[in-house]
Amino acid sequence: xxxxxxxxxxxxxxxxxxxxxxxxxxxxxxxxxxxxxxxxxxxxxxxxxxxxxxxxxxxxxxxxxxxxxxxxxxxxxxxxxxxxxxxxxxxxxxxxxxxxxxxxxxxxxxxxxxxxxxxxxxxxxxxxxxxxxxxxxxxxxxxxxxxxxxxxxxxxxxxxxxxxxxxxxxxxxxxxxxxxxxxxxxxxxxxxxxxxxxxxxxxxxxxxxxxxxxxxxxxxxxxxxxxxxxxxxxxxxxxxxxxxxxxxxxxxxxxxxxxxxxxxxxxxxxxxxxxxxxxxxxxxxxx
Numbered sequence: 001x002x003x004x005x006x007x008x009x010x011x012x013x014x015x016x017x018x019x020x021x022x023x024x025x026x027x028x029x030x031x032x033x034x035x036x037x038x039x040x041x042x043x044x045x046x047x048x049x050x051x052x053x054x055x056x057x058x059x060x061x062x063x064x065x066x067x068x069x070x071x072x073x074x075x076x077x078x079x080x081x082x083x084x085x086x087x088x089x090x091x092x093x094x095x096x097x098x099x100x101x102x103x104x105x106x107x108x109x110x111x112x113x114x115x116x117x118x119x120x121x122x123x124x125x126x127x128x129x130x131x132x133x134x135x136x137x138x139x140x141x142x143x144x145x146x147x148x149x150x151x152x153x154x155x156x157x158x159x160x161x162x163x164x165x166x167x168x169x170x171x172x173x174x175x176x177x178x179x180x181x182x183x184x185x186x187x188x189x190x191x192x193x194x195x196x197x198x199x200x201x202x203x204x205x206x207x208x209x210x211x212x213x214x215x216x217x218x219x220x221x222x223x224x225x226x227x228x229x230x231x232x233x234x235x236x237x238x239x240x241x242x243x244x245x246x247x248x249x250x251x252x253x254x255x256x257x258x259x260x261x262x263x264x265x266x267x268x269x270x271x272x273x274x275x276x277x278x279x280x281x282x283x284x285x286x287x
Contacts, residue, residue, distance in 0.1 A: 010159075057079075069122040107254065
């Protein structure tokens, strides 16, 4: 299966390149293709003619999206439409990643794939636009178009900035750490998400929207507490409300993604243990 992975140098893209290695994927980063340039997308992907296109590229700076919504919408929304059009033209399968931020976080029992999105931030609106661009290709003429929109949340893993590393850095500073305790979600380990993507593709699941996060839920404070427990760090940790820690972008209060189409993935706590082994076993843990 001729495979193209876009955003291959990012946290998720790096893991995707590993799990799809048997297909000898073409790995493109921002230096190789500007997905917001339609002509470039048509030409480069048209010439490559992959059977599978995986888009792991995105503008993910949530707070910066508030002041750069036009750019965020171009990358997370319009550019996805360009990828969907060329994928449809080539008869390729398109995999694209979306986010829990397409929901406003008011549904405490969690969100299933069929729930109506209602984003509360510029980032969420831009990602929803990407979903709509893909679905538009299905609705335009009713012709067959194979696609997977995979919503995920709270991603952590090797090769990139993430909440786990931020907490460990703060622990190293030896200062008091305050973490929000009234926003809930499901942490997701990038290697697990990459494997879940491979399973969806190889099992030829029906086109549609899928929710893929590690099992379980927690607040950011509870996540931080587990991190320090797993990494055996003694820290001055306390909880606070989102109101006490204002950010430019509004975060969903409760954005747990529930999968109704696929079995649950392993727990985020188990994944965090693996993260420590794979990313920190060879480091000086006294730091």
